[in-house]
Amino acid sequence: MVKRLALCVLIVCTAGGAFANESPFLKSLAGSWTGSGMMKRTTASSPINLSCSFQSKANGEALSMDGKCTGMLVVSRAVSAQLKATGGSYAGRYIGPSGRVSTLNGARREDAIELAVTWSRIVNGDRAATMTIQRAGANALRIRTVDKDPASGKQVVTSEINLQRN
Numbered sequence: 001m002v003k004r005l006a007l008c009v010l011i012v013c014t015a016g017g018a019f020a021n022e023s024p025f026l027k028s029l030a031g032s033w034t035g036s037g038m039m040k041r042t043t044a045s046s047p048i049n050l051s052c053s054f055q056s057k058a059n060g061e062a063l064s065m066d067g068k069c070t071g072m073l074v075v076s077r078a079v080s081a082q083l084k085a086t087g088g089s090y091a092g093r094y095i096g097p098s099g100r101v102s103t104l105n106g107a108r109r110e111d112a113i114e115l116a117v118t119w120s121r122i123v124n125g126d127r128a129a130t131m132t133i134q135r136a137g138a139n140a141l142r143i144r145t146v147d148k149d150p151a152s153g154k155q156v157v158t159s160e161i162n163l164q165r166n
Contacts, residue, residue, distance in 0.1 A: 021061075022108065023060055023061060025135075026058040026061065026083075026085065027058045029063060029065075029133070029141065030056050030057055030063075031055075031056060031166070032055055032165070033054040033055075033141055033163035034051075034052065034163060034164060034166055035051075035052055035161060035163035035164055036052065036161070036162065037049075037159065037160045037162055038050060038159065039069075039071065039097075039158065040156070040158045042124055043124050043148070043156040044149065048072060049071065049072075050069045050071045051070045052069040052070070054066065054067030054163060061084060062082070062083065063081075063083045063085075064080070065080060065133075066078070066080045069097070077096075077097035078099075080094070081094045081095075081104065083104065083113070083115075088107055090107060090108065090113055090115065092104045094117065100119075100121065101120055102118060104117060104118075105118075111135040112132050112133065112134035112135070113133045115130065115132070116128065116129075124148065125148070125150030126150075128147075129146060129148075129158070130147075131143070131146075140162070140164055141165075142161070142162050143161045144157060145157070146158065
């Protein structure tokens with residue numbers, strides 16, 4: 001009985017640990033990134049083209065991304081995200097173009113961190129959206145935000161930034 005219990009504990013601890021170390025994945029996201037994309041102020045608005053640059057740093061189980069996006073050729077805004085991995089979960093904060101702090105919670109699925117966003121205020125009829133930070137090859141990164149259109153109930157991509165490692 002004791003041997004079976006010890007074996008079960010060993011299996012559970014080993015299996016849990018196999019997914020717990022996010023450091024190598026986060027390290028692969030570190031570096032200097034530039035690229036372009038679009039954002040929409042609301043789900044119904046026309047997209048605004050963006051040019052963006054980010055500096056991301058990985059420190060163990062933590063990732064910080066600090067950047068700047070410029071739209072309409074003259075308007076430039078700072079954006080940032082800080083994430084911490086604990087076990088198989090991610091939690092952190094996002095500061096978007098408005099300067100307001102929103103919370104992030106989620107998990108990694110293969111080469112993407114899928115996050116639930118809780119906006120600091122009502123956006124598109126509620127405070128919820130999703131954000132995906134996806135490694136798209138060794139030197140490419142995609143950040144996409146999807147929100148629900150309050151009129152139709154459909155999911156709408158409200159921002160997508162495609163970055164290349166410098």
